[in-house]
Amino acid sequence: MVRRFKRGTKYRRGSRTHGWGRVGQHRKSGGSGGKGMVGFHKHKWSLVMKYGESGTGWPFYGKHGFKQPPPISIEWRPINVGTLAELVKELKAEGKVREEGGKYVINLLELGFNKLLGGGTIDLPVIVYTPIASRTAVEKIEKAGGEVRIIHVIHR
Template structure:
């Protein structure tokens, strides 16, 4: 039974595998302007449809200048309150500023009345703590403003 060789097997040693002179089947020549480099070739297309294709755009602010927020949710306050030994008028006092937190967020539930000192606090967090009988002291309130 005759067996037809595959093209790649048949073309072994041929250098161009039937595609003519060197380089005729490479790169973008037979792909209709694909991958030709837009700085020289499709320049009118670039200027009309993608004017921002070349050049630098915008500004990246340095990471060292960005303020990194360390947030905590109300759900974790009970764990921290259990470790805290400070008490004020029957309420456990938790100073989140000393623990390195910058903002208190309102996800979760709180059961016990807790006094919390924190630099910033969301409205929902403040409402939930007040409903439980607690109090939120932000830095501006502590300074007497």
């Protein structure tokens, strides 16, 4: 015959608390003053003051931060001018860079980058096609005898 109850339950019949202490323990959410954050403005306010940050109620109350919806935010993939200068020889060997009038022509979008930053130094004359470039990057490339050409791209 199939046993419908665990042995412990049968054993504890008639004991009132079934092994859960003297007074009313092991109940549902009624024993703890409500589920979750219920009562933080009422009967659990002392918990908010005790565990919240400096009596303000944080992190229990208020809005915290802002997250842009994915269609609005753009994933930036930057590269520094110094890193670009180091990559020119490798890219030329791979055929990803062409030479026009003694200047190397580089399209950053084809390389997987969408922003040119001004970190490092460059001494090669290059023509760089990029959607966005910082002011220092443009100055360094022009000082080396190159130029930056901004291309317009619809970001998705």
